[in-house]
Amino acid sequence: MSPLKTSFPKGKMKIVILESISQSAVESFKKAGYTQIEQYPGALSGEELDEVLKDAKVVCVRSKTQLTEEVIQKAKKLVAIGCFCIGTNQVDLDAANKAGVCVFNAPFSNTRSVAELVIASAIMLIRRIPDKDKAAHAGEWDKDSTNAHEIRGKKLGVVGYGHIGSQVSILAEAMGLKVFYYDVENKLPLGNAEEVTDLKTLIEDCDLITLHVPGTNGTKNLFDKQVLSWFNKGQMLINMSRGNVVDIEALKTALEDGRIGGAAVDVFPEEPKNKAEKFSSPLQNISNVILTPHIGGSTEEAQWNIGLDVSAKLIKYIESGSSIGSHSIPELSLPKMEDTHRILHIHKNVSGVLSEINSKISKLDVNILGQYLSTNIDVGYVVLDIAKNDSLDTLKELRQIEHTIKVRILY
Numbered sequence: 019m020s021p022l023k024t025s026f027p028k029g030k031m032k033i034v035i036l037e038s039i040s041q042s043a044v045e046s047f048k049k050a051g052y053t054q055i056e057q058y059p060g061a062l063s064g065e066e067l068d069e070v071l072k073d074a075k076v077v078c079v080r081s082k083t084q085l086t087e088e089v090i091q092k093a094k095k096l097v098a099i100g101c102f103c104i105g106t107n108q109v110d111l112d113a114a115n116k117a118g119v120c121v122f123n124a125p126f127s128n129t130r131s132v133a134e135l136v137i138a139s140a141i142m143l144i145r146r147i148p149d150k151d152k153a154a155h156a157g158e159w160d161k162d163s164t165n166a167h168e169i170r171g172k173k174l175g176v177v178g179y180g181h182i183g184s185q186v187s188i189l190a191e192a193m194g195l196k197v198f199y200y201d202v203e204n205k206l207p208l209g210n211a212e213e214v215t216d217l218k219t220l221i222e223d224c225d226l227i228t229l230h231v232p233g234t235n236g237t238k239n240l241f242d243k244q245v246l247s248w249f250n251k252g253q254m255l256i257n258m259s260r261g262n263v264v265d266i267e268a269l270k271t272a273l274e275d276g277r278i279g280g281a282a283v284d285v286f287p288e289e290p291k292n293k294a295e296k297f298s299s300p301l302q303n304i305s306n307v308i309l310t311p312h313i314g315g316s317t318e319e320a321q322w323n324i325g326l327d328v329s330a331k332l333i334k335y336i337e338s339g340s341s342i343g344s345h346s347i348p349e350l351s352l353p354k355m356e357d358t359h360r361i362l363h364i365h366k367n368v369s370g371v372l373s374e375i376n377s378k379i380s381k382l383d384v385n386i387l388g389q390y391l392s393t394n395i396d397v398g399y400v401v402l403d404i405a406k407n408d409s410l411d412t413l414k415e416l417r418q419i420e421h422t423i424k425v426r427i428l429y
Protein backbone atom coordinates (compact mmCIF):
# COMPACT_ATOMS: atom_id res chain seq x y z
CA MET A 19 0.00 0.00 0.00
CA SER A 20 1.33 3.48 -0.83
CA PRO A 21 2.18 5.67 2.19
CA LEU A 22 -0.65 7.81 3.54
CA LYS A 23 -0.73 11.27 2.00
CA THR A 24 -2.66 14.21 3.32
CA SER A 25 -4.56 16.70 1.23
CA PHE A 26 -2.08 19.30 2.36
CA PRO A 27 1.56 18.35 1.75
CA LYS A 28 3.35 17.56 5.00
CA GLY A 29 6.36 19.52 3.89
CA LYS A 30 4.25 22.67 3.74
CA MET A 31 2.47 22.14 7.01
CA LYS A 32 3.86 24.65 9.51
CA ILE A 33 4.15 23.34 13.05
CA VAL A 34 4.95 25.94 15.71
CA ILE A 35 6.58 24.64 18.89
CA LEU A 36 6.76 27.04 21.84
CA GLU A 37 8.03 26.81 25.43
CA SER A 38 10.95 24.40 24.92
CA ILE A 39 8.87 21.30 24.36
CA SER A 40 10.85 18.05 24.44
CA GLN A 41 12.86 17.11 21.36
CA SER A 42 10.99 13.79 21.43
CA ALA A 43 8.08 15.70 19.87
CA VAL A 44 10.30 17.33 17.23
CA GLU A 45 11.80 13.95 16.37
CA SER A 46 8.34 12.37 16.07
CA PHE A 47 7.14 15.10 13.70
CA LYS A 48 10.27 14.82 11.60
CA LYS A 49 10.08 11.03 11.50
CA ALA A 50 6.51 11.32 10.24
CA GLY A 51 7.65 13.60 7.42
CA TYR A 52 6.89 17.08 8.79
CA THR A 53 9.78 19.38 8.01
CA GLN A 54 8.42 22.89 8.54
CA ILE A 55 8.91 23.04 12.29
CA GLU A 56 9.47 26.41 13.98
CA GLN A 57 10.75 26.25 17.56
CA TYR A 58 10.78 29.02 20.20
CA PRO A 59 12.23 28.63 23.69
CA GLY A 60 9.60 30.55 25.73
CA ALA A 61 5.94 31.52 25.44
CA LEU A 62 4.86 34.20 22.94
CA SER A 63 2.02 36.68 23.20
CA GLY A 64 0.42 39.63 21.41
CA GLU A 65 1.47 40.49 17.85
CA GLU A 66 4.45 38.17 18.01
CA LEU A 67 2.18 35.19 18.69
CA ASP A 68 -0.36 36.25 16.03
CA GLU A 69 2.44 36.56 13.49
CA VAL A 70 3.88 33.07 14.02
CA LEU A 71 0.40 31.52 14.05
CA LYS A 72 -0.78 33.31 10.90
CA ASP A 73 0.08 30.39 8.63
CA ALA A 74 0.51 27.63 11.24
CA LYS A 75 -1.48 24.38 10.96
CA VAL A 76 -0.45 23.15 14.40
CA VAL A 77 0.72 24.93 17.54
CA CYS A 78 2.37 23.15 20.45
CA VAL A 79 2.37 24.86 23.86
CA ARG A 80 2.89 24.15 27.55
CA SER A 81 1.16 26.11 30.30
CA LYS A 82 2.24 29.69 29.54
CA THR A 83 1.09 30.56 26.04
CA GLN A 84 -2.43 31.96 26.28
CA LEU A 85 -4.44 30.78 23.29
CA THR A 86 -7.39 33.10 23.74
CA GLU A 87 -10.47 33.38 21.53
CA GLU A 88 -8.88 36.32 19.73
CA VAL A 89 -5.64 34.44 19.06
CA ILE A 90 -7.51 31.36 17.82
CA GLN A 91 -9.77 33.39 15.56
CA LYS A 92 -6.80 35.15 13.95
CA ALA A 93 -4.99 31.85 13.34
CA LYS A 94 -7.19 30.99 10.38
CA LYS A 95 -5.13 28.00 9.17
CA LEU A 96 -4.92 26.31 12.56
CA VAL A 97 -6.12 22.70 12.56
CA ALA A 98 -4.91 21.50 15.96
CA ILE A 99 -3.40 22.62 19.26
CA GLY A 100 -1.19 20.40 21.38
CA CYS A 101 -0.95 21.16 25.10
CA PHE A 102 2.25 19.39 26.08
CA CYS A 103 1.11 19.16 29.70
CA ILE A 104 -1.98 18.12 31.68
CA GLY A 105 -3.66 21.51 32.09
CA THR A 106 -5.68 22.95 29.19
CA ASN A 107 -6.78 26.13 30.99
CA GLN A 108 -4.37 28.23 28.88
CA VAL A 109 -6.53 27.51 25.82
CA ASP A 110 -10.01 28.91 25.24
CA LEU A 111 -11.49 25.46 24.58
CA ASP A 112 -14.89 26.82 23.63
CA ALA A 113 -13.34 29.12 21.02
CA ALA A 114 -11.21 26.25 19.69
CA ASN A 115 -14.30 24.05 19.41
CA LYS A 116 -16.25 26.72 17.55
CA ALA A 117 -13.28 27.33 15.22
CA GLY A 118 -13.02 23.57 14.51
CA VAL A 119 -9.56 23.35 16.08
CA CYS A 120 -8.83 20.08 17.85
CA VAL A 121 -7.07 20.42 21.24
CA PHE A 122 -5.06 17.56 22.76
CA ASN A 123 -3.09 17.23 26.00
CA ALA A 124 -1.02 14.61 27.84
CA PRO A 125 -3.39 13.56 30.63
CA PHE A 126 -0.97 11.44 32.68
CA SER A 127 2.61 11.61 31.39
CA ASN A 128 3.83 13.84 34.24
CA THR A 129 1.44 12.60 36.95
CA ARG A 130 4.07 10.58 38.79
CA SER A 131 6.60 13.45 38.69
CA VAL A 132 4.12 15.76 40.43
CA ALA A 133 3.16 13.11 43.00
CA GLU A 134 6.81 12.49 43.89
CA LEU A 135 7.44 16.21 44.41
CA VAL A 136 4.38 16.46 46.65
CA ILE A 137 5.73 13.72 48.93
CA ALA A 138 9.19 15.33 48.94
CA SER A 139 7.64 18.71 49.78
CA ALA A 140 5.54 17.22 52.57
CA ILE A 141 8.68 15.86 54.25
CA MET A 142 10.61 19.10 53.71
CA LEU A 143 7.83 21.20 55.22
CA ILE A 144 7.11 19.01 58.20
CA ARG A 145 10.85 18.90 59.03
CA ARG A 146 11.12 22.69 58.49
CA ILE A 147 13.94 22.11 56.02
CA PRO A 148 13.50 25.43 54.12
CA ASP A 149 14.60 27.36 57.24
CA LYS A 150 17.38 24.90 58.14
CA ASP A 151 18.66 25.07 54.58
CA LYS A 152 18.69 28.90 54.52
CA ALA A 153 20.44 28.97 57.90
CA ALA A 154 23.10 26.46 56.83
CA HIS A 155 23.77 28.44 53.65
CA ALA A 156 24.22 31.49 55.87
CA GLY A 157 26.75 29.65 58.08
CA GLU A 158 24.37 28.89 60.97
CA TRP A 159 24.44 25.38 62.55
CA ASP A 160 20.89 24.86 63.83
CA LYS A 161 20.29 21.27 65.02
CA ASP A 162 17.20 22.12 67.05
CA SER A 163 14.40 19.54 66.57
CA THR A 164 11.60 21.81 67.79
CA ASN A 165 8.61 21.60 65.40
CA ALA A 166 10.33 19.04 63.16
CA HIS A 167 8.28 15.88 62.75
CA GLU A 168 8.08 12.60 60.86
CA ILE A 169 5.36 12.34 58.24
CA ARG A 170 4.61 8.79 59.45
CA GLY A 171 1.19 8.75 61.06
CA LYS A 172 0.28 12.28 59.93
CA LYS A 173 -2.99 13.01 58.15
CA LEU A 174 -2.84 14.11 54.52
CA GLY A 175 -5.88 15.83 52.96
CA VAL A 176 -6.00 15.58 49.16
CA VAL A 177 -8.24 18.11 47.42
CA GLY A 178 -9.03 16.76 43.94
CA TYR A 179 -8.71 12.97 43.85
CA GLY A 180 -8.02 12.59 40.12
CA HIS A 181 -4.91 11.21 38.43
CA ILE A 182 -2.39 13.15 40.53
CA GLY A 183 -4.36 13.20 43.78
CA SER A 184 -4.81 9.43 43.73
CA GLN A 185 -1.11 8.81 42.89
CA VAL A 186 -0.15 11.04 45.81
CA SER A 187 -2.54 8.98 47.94
CA ILE A 188 -0.77 5.71 47.07
CA LEU A 189 2.73 7.09 47.67
CA ALA A 190 1.65 8.79 50.89
CA GLU A 191 0.20 5.59 52.34
CA ALA A 192 3.44 3.80 51.53
CA MET A 193 5.21 6.46 53.61
CA GLY A 194 2.89 5.84 56.56
CA LEU A 195 0.54 8.79 56.12
CA LYS A 196 -3.20 8.45 56.66
CA VAL A 197 -4.97 9.78 53.57
CA PHE A 198 -8.30 11.62 53.34
CA TYR A 199 -9.66 13.24 50.21
CA TYR A 200 -12.27 15.69 49.03
CA ASP A 201 -13.57 15.72 45.45
CA VAL A 202 -16.67 17.11 43.77
CA GLU A 203 -17.10 13.77 41.99
CA ASN A 204 -17.62 10.34 43.51
CA LYS A 205 -14.18 8.67 43.35
CA LEU A 206 -12.90 5.18 44.08
CA PRO A 207 -10.76 5.40 47.24
CA LEU A 208 -7.40 3.68 46.71
CA GLY A 209 -5.78 1.66 49.50
CA ASN A 210 -7.14 2.83 52.83
CA ALA A 211 -7.87 6.41 51.77
CA GLU A 212 -11.15 7.83 53.06
CA GLU A 213 -13.45 10.33 51.45
CA VAL A 214 -14.43 13.45 53.40
CA THR A 215 -17.43 15.17 51.88
CA ASP A 216 -16.90 18.51 53.58
CA LEU A 217 -13.84 20.64 52.76
CA LYS A 218 -13.88 22.43 56.14
CA THR A 219 -13.71 19.10 58.03
CA LEU A 220 -10.88 17.90 55.78
CA ILE A 221 -8.83 21.03 56.44
CA GLU A 222 -9.53 21.09 60.17
CA ASP A 223 -8.70 17.39 60.65
CA CYS A 224 -5.57 17.05 58.51
CA ASP A 225 -1.95 18.05 59.12
CA LEU A 226 -1.14 18.64 55.44
CA ILE A 227 -3.40 19.67 52.60
CA THR A 228 -2.39 19.16 48.96
CA LEU A 229 -4.28 20.64 46.00
CA HIS A 230 -4.83 18.73 42.76
CA VAL A 231 -7.84 20.36 41.11
CA PRO A 232 -7.84 21.67 37.52
CA GLY A 233 -7.72 25.40 36.77
CA THR A 234 -11.33 26.23 35.89
CA ASN A 235 -13.82 28.98 36.71
CA GLY A 236 -15.13 26.69 39.45
CA THR A 237 -11.73 26.33 41.17
CA LYS A 238 -10.65 29.97 40.85
CA ASN A 239 -9.90 31.17 44.40
CA LEU A 240 -11.24 27.87 45.79
CA PHE A 241 -8.86 28.50 48.70
CA ASP A 242 -9.97 32.06 49.42
CA LYS A 243 -9.72 34.04 52.66
CA GLN A 244 -12.59 32.13 54.23
CA VAL A 245 -11.31 28.65 53.36
CA LEU A 246 -7.81 29.63 54.48
CA SER A 247 -9.32 30.72 57.82
CA TRP A 248 -10.14 27.03 58.47
CA PHE A 249 -6.40 26.44 58.86
CA ASN A 250 -5.90 27.30 62.50
CA LYS A 251 -3.40 24.85 63.95
CA GLY A 252 -0.36 25.31 61.71
CA GLN A 253 -1.42 22.83 59.01
CA MET A 254 0.76 22.90 55.90
CA LEU A 255 -0.46 23.63 52.37
CA ILE A 256 0.94 22.28 49.11
CA ASN A 257 -0.24 23.81 45.84
CA MET A 258 0.95 22.17 42.64
CA SER A 259 -2.33 22.67 40.75
CA ARG A 260 -2.84 26.20 39.37
CA GLY A 261 -1.82 29.56 40.80
CA ASN A 262 -5.26 31.13 40.89
CA VAL A 263 -6.76 28.26 42.94
CA VAL A 264 -5.38 29.98 46.07
CA ASP A 265 -5.78 33.62 47.09
CA ILE A 266 -2.08 34.35 47.39
CA GLU A 267 -2.40 37.48 49.56
CA ALA A 268 -4.63 35.60 52.02
CA LEU A 269 -2.11 32.75 52.05
CA LYS A 270 0.70 35.21 52.81
CA THR A 271 -1.28 36.55 55.79
CA ALA A 272 -2.09 33.07 57.11
CA LEU A 273 1.59 32.05 56.86
CA GLU A 274 2.76 35.20 58.60
CA ASP A 275 0.13 34.70 61.35
CA GLY A 276 1.32 31.10 61.80
CA ARG A 277 -2.18 29.71 61.18
CA ILE A 278 -0.57 27.91 58.24
CA GLY A 279 2.71 26.35 59.35
CA GLY A 280 4.36 26.16 55.95
CA ALA A 281 3.65 25.94 52.26
CA ALA A 282 5.12 24.45 49.11
CA VAL A 283 3.93 26.47 46.15
CA ASP A 284 4.81 25.54 42.56
CA VAL A 285 2.18 27.58 40.68
CA PHE A 286 1.39 31.29 40.84
CA PRO A 287 -1.28 33.68 39.58
CA GLU A 288 1.48 35.53 37.68
CA GLU A 289 4.28 33.44 36.23
CA PRO A 290 7.14 34.63 34.01
CA LYS A 291 6.73 33.76 30.33
CA ASN A 292 10.39 32.77 29.98
CA LYS A 293 13.74 32.63 31.76
CA ALA A 294 14.53 36.26 31.03
CA GLU A 295 11.49 37.61 32.92
CA LYS A 296 11.90 38.23 36.64
CA PHE A 297 9.76 36.26 39.10
CA SER A 298 8.26 38.00 42.07
CA SER A 299 5.68 36.75 44.57
CA PRO A 300 4.16 37.92 47.88
CA LEU A 301 5.32 34.57 49.29
CA GLN A 302 9.02 35.29 48.89
CA ASN A 303 11.14 35.29 52.07
CA ILE A 304 8.51 33.85 54.39
CA SER A 305 9.60 31.21 56.92
CA ASN A 306 9.04 27.52 55.99
CA VAL A 307 7.91 28.25 52.45
CA ILE A 308 9.20 26.36 49.42
CA LEU A 309 8.74 28.17 46.11
CA THR A 310 9.40 26.31 42.87
CA PRO A 311 9.05 27.64 39.30
CA HIS A 312 6.14 25.47 38.10
CA ILE A 313 8.28 22.34 37.84
CA GLY A 314 5.92 19.75 39.33
CA GLY A 315 5.90 17.93 36.00
CA SER A 316 9.36 18.97 34.89
CA THR A 317 11.40 15.79 34.88
CA GLU A 318 13.25 14.46 31.86
CA GLU A 319 11.12 11.32 31.97
CA ALA A 320 7.83 13.21 32.01
CA GLN A 321 8.78 15.75 29.35
CA TRP A 322 10.08 13.06 26.98
CA ASN A 323 6.88 11.02 27.37
CA ILE A 324 4.66 14.08 26.98
CA GLY A 325 6.49 14.89 23.74
CA LEU A 326 5.77 11.42 22.39
CA ASP A 327 2.16 11.30 23.61
CA VAL A 328 0.91 14.63 22.29
CA SER A 329 2.83 14.56 19.00
CA ALA A 330 1.38 11.09 18.30
CA LYS A 331 -2.16 12.39 18.89
CA LEU A 332 -1.55 15.41 16.64
CA ILE A 333 -0.07 13.29 13.85
CA LYS A 334 -2.93 10.81 14.09
CA TYR A 335 -5.48 13.61 13.90
CA ILE A 336 -3.78 15.26 10.92
CA GLU A 337 -3.35 12.00 9.04
CA SER A 338 -6.50 10.07 9.92
CA GLY A 339 -8.95 12.54 11.50
CA SER A 340 -9.11 10.54 14.75
CA SER A 341 -9.97 13.02 17.50
CA ILE A 342 -9.88 10.67 20.49
CA GLY A 343 -8.62 12.69 23.46
CA SER A 344 -9.92 15.99 22.04
CA HIS A 345 -10.83 18.72 24.55
CA SER A 346 -12.63 20.79 21.91
CA ILE A 347 -14.23 19.29 18.81
CA PRO A 348 -16.22 16.05 19.28
CA GLU A 349 -14.26 12.83 19.75
CA LEU A 350 -14.30 10.27 16.94
CA SER A 351 -12.47 6.97 16.79
CA LEU A 352 -11.96 6.01 13.14
CA PRO A 353 -11.01 2.81 11.33
CA LYS A 354 -7.98 2.70 9.05
CA MET A 355 -8.57 4.11 5.58
CA GLU A 356 -8.70 1.20 3.14
CA ASP A 357 -8.28 2.38 -0.44
CA THR A 358 -10.61 5.32 0.14
CA HIS A 359 -10.60 9.06 0.33
CA ARG A 360 -11.60 10.48 3.67
CA ILE A 361 -13.50 13.73 4.08
CA LEU A 362 -13.43 15.44 7.46
CA HIS A 363 -16.20 18.00 7.83
CA ILE A 364 -16.53 20.15 10.94
CA HIS A 365 -19.67 22.24 11.07
CA LYS A 366 -21.98 24.15 13.36
CA ASN A 367 -24.33 21.71 15.04
CA VAL A 368 -27.54 22.91 13.37
CA SER A 369 -30.13 20.76 11.70
CA GLY A 370 -29.85 20.02 7.99
CA VAL A 371 -26.06 20.08 7.56
CA LEU A 372 -25.66 16.33 7.46
CA SER A 373 -28.40 15.82 4.90
CA GLU A 374 -26.89 18.58 2.76
CA ILE A 375 -23.49 16.88 2.87
CA ASN A 376 -25.07 13.59 1.81
CA SER A 377 -27.07 15.23 -0.95
CA LYS A 378 -23.96 17.02 -2.34
CA ILE A 379 -22.06 13.76 -2.34
CA SER A 380 -24.88 11.82 -3.98
CA LYS A 381 -25.04 14.46 -6.74
CA LEU A 382 -21.35 13.90 -7.40
CA ASP A 383 -22.14 10.24 -7.88
CA VAL A 384 -19.57 9.18 -5.30
CA ASN A 385 -20.01 5.96 -3.39
CA ILE A 386 -19.98 6.48 0.40
CA LEU A 387 -18.20 3.56 2.06
CA GLY A 388 -18.36 4.69 5.66
CA GLN A 389 -19.78 7.57 7.66
CA TYR A 390 -18.98 8.54 11.24
CA LEU A 391 -20.51 11.35 13.25
CA SER A 392 -20.02 12.86 16.65
CA THR A 393 -21.48 16.08 17.99
CA ASN A 394 -21.30 18.39 20.95
CA ILE A 395 -23.66 21.23 21.73
CA ASP A 396 -22.08 23.65 19.23
CA VAL A 397 -20.19 21.54 16.73
CA GLY A 398 -20.71 18.46 14.56
CA TYR A 399 -17.82 16.40 13.21
CA VAL A 400 -18.66 14.08 10.34
CA VAL A 401 -16.18 11.84 8.58
CA LEU A 402 -16.95 10.20 5.26
CA ASP A 403 -14.93 7.45 3.64
CA ILE A 404 -15.66 7.58 -0.07
CA ALA A 405 -14.57 5.67 -3.12
CA LYS A 406 -11.52 7.26 -4.73
CA ASN A 407 -12.50 10.06 -7.12
CA ASP A 408 -11.62 13.61 -8.03
CA SER A 409 -11.77 14.62 -4.39
CA LEU A 410 -10.86 18.22 -4.81
CA ASP A 411 -14.19 18.86 -6.50
CA THR A 412 -15.92 17.15 -3.60
CA LEU A 413 -14.05 19.39 -1.22
CA LYS A 414 -15.11 22.54 -3.05
CA GLU A 415 -18.73 21.45 -2.94
CA LEU A 416 -18.58 20.69 0.77
CA ARG A 417 -16.96 24.01 1.63
CA GLN A 418 -19.98 25.80 0.15
CA ILE A 419 -22.41 24.21 2.58
CA GLU A 420 -23.76 26.76 5.02
CA HIS A 421 -22.48 26.36 8.61
CA THR A 422 -19.27 24.66 7.48
CA ILE A 423 -16.39 25.44 9.83
CA LYS A 424 -13.52 23.39 8.40
CA VAL A 425 -13.17 20.73 5.73
CA ARG A 426 -10.15 18.55 5.04
CA ILE A 427 -9.63 15.65 2.73
CA LEU A 428 -7.18 12.79 3.12
CA TYR A 429 -6.15 10.70 0.15
Ligand SMILES: NC(=O)c1ccc[n+]([C@@H]2O[C@H](COP(=O)([O-])OP(=O)(O)OC[C@H]3O[C@@H](n4cnc5c(N)ncnc54)[C@H](O)[C@@H]3O)[C@@H](O)[C@H]2O)c1
Pocket residue numbers: 104105106125126128129132177178179180181182183200201202203205230231232233236237240258259260284285312313314315316
Ligand atom coordinates in the same frame (compact mmCIF):
# COMPACT_ATOMS: atom_id res chain seq x y z
N1 LIG B 1 2.60 21.87 38.94
C1 LIG B 1 2.66 21.21 37.81
O1 LIG B 1 3.67 21.20 37.15
C2 LIG B 1 1.47 20.44 37.34
C3 LIG B 1 1.68 19.28 36.59
C4 LIG B 1 0.57 18.57 36.16
C5 LIG B 1 -0.70 19.01 36.44
N2 LIG B 1 -0.87 20.15 37.17
C6 LIG B 1 -2.23 20.62 37.51
O2 LIG B 1 -2.87 19.60 38.26
C7 LIG B 1 -4.22 19.54 37.86
C8 LIG B 1 -4.80 18.19 38.21
O3 LIG B 1 -4.26 17.19 37.40
P1 LIG B 1 -4.88 15.72 37.33
O4 LIG B 1 -4.21 15.02 36.22
O5 LIG B 1 -4.92 15.11 38.65
O6 LIG B 1 -6.36 16.08 36.88
P2 LIG B 1 -7.65 15.15 36.97
O7 LIG B 1 -8.63 15.74 36.04
O8 LIG B 1 -7.28 13.73 36.82
O9 LIG B 1 -8.15 15.37 38.47
C9 LIG B 1 -8.71 16.56 38.95
C10 LIG B 1 -9.69 16.20 40.05
O10 LIG B 1 -10.16 17.39 40.65
C11 LIG B 1 -11.55 17.23 40.91
N3 LIG B 1 -12.16 18.54 41.10
C12 LIG B 1 -12.54 19.45 40.17
N4 LIG B 1 -13.04 20.54 40.75
C13 LIG B 1 -12.97 20.33 42.10
C14 LIG B 1 -13.32 21.10 43.21
N5 LIG B 1 -13.86 22.32 43.09
N6 LIG B 1 -13.11 20.57 44.44
C15 LIG B 1 -12.59 19.32 44.59
N7 LIG B 1 -12.23 18.55 43.54
C16 LIG B 1 -12.42 19.05 42.32
C17 LIG B 1 -12.05 16.45 39.73
O11 LIG B 1 -13.30 15.84 39.99
C18 LIG B 1 -10.92 15.45 39.53
O12 LIG B 1 -11.11 14.29 40.28
C19 LIG B 1 -4.14 19.82 36.35
O13 LIG B 1 -5.36 20.27 35.84
C20 LIG B 1 -3.07 20.87 36.28
O14 LIG B 1 -3.66 22.14 36.35
C21 LIG B 1 0.19 20.87 37.62
Ligand SMILES: O=C(O)CC[C@@H](O)C(=O)O
Pocket residue numbers: 080081082102103104105106128312315
Ligand atom coordinates in the same frame (compact mmCIF):
# COMPACT_ATOMS: atom_id res chain seq x y z
O1 LIG C 1 4.97 22.20 31.60
C1 LIG C 1 4.20 23.10 31.93
O2 LIG C 1 4.35 24.28 31.59
C2 LIG C 1 2.96 22.81 32.75
C3 LIG C 1 3.01 21.57 33.56
C4 LIG C 1 1.74 21.31 34.34
O3 LIG C 1 1.23 22.43 34.95
C5 LIG C 1 0.67 20.60 33.57
O4 LIG C 1 -0.45 21.10 33.47
O5 LIG C 1 0.96 19.49 33.11
